[in-house]
Amino acid sequence: MDGWLVWLLLGLFLGAAELLVLTAALGVLGVAALITSGVAAIGLPAPVQVVVFTVASVLGLVLLRPLARDHLRKPQTVRFGVDAIVGESGYVVSEVSRHGGRVRIAGEEWTARPFDDSLVIPEGTTVDVMRISGSTAFVYPGE
DSSP: OOHHHHHHHHHHHHHHHHHHHOOSHHHHHHHHHHHHHHHHHHTOOHHHHHHHHHHHHHHHHHHHHHHHHHHHHSOOOSOOGGGGTTTOEEEEEEEEETTEEEEEETTEEEEEEESSTTOOBOTTOEEEEEEEETTEEEEEEOO
């Protein structure tokens, strides 16, 4: 089997493995193998191919690492799940007191308690979600 074909198959295998594990390292090695496949197709000897693979792999990892580190250090800008509901407005479906109640937030109905236990929030009142605990929204009357 020709050397360029071996490098090509290695590059494709590493690329497919990258799709499964999503570490970026295997992708860099796959790209390095594809570059080496081109070098092998030109007809350069095996020791040169190994050097090209090594240099391409190291350069790829050295260039990719700062980008990945910066990406991991950025604060999350999009809130998901119940975190996205905190701060939203809703309205009271059934009176909310320290004993219970229901509110509609973003089209979903939630069990609710007042953020301040001494409050009783009547039906139809607009409320702001202060926090979520389990499946209970703690709400405060809106302005």
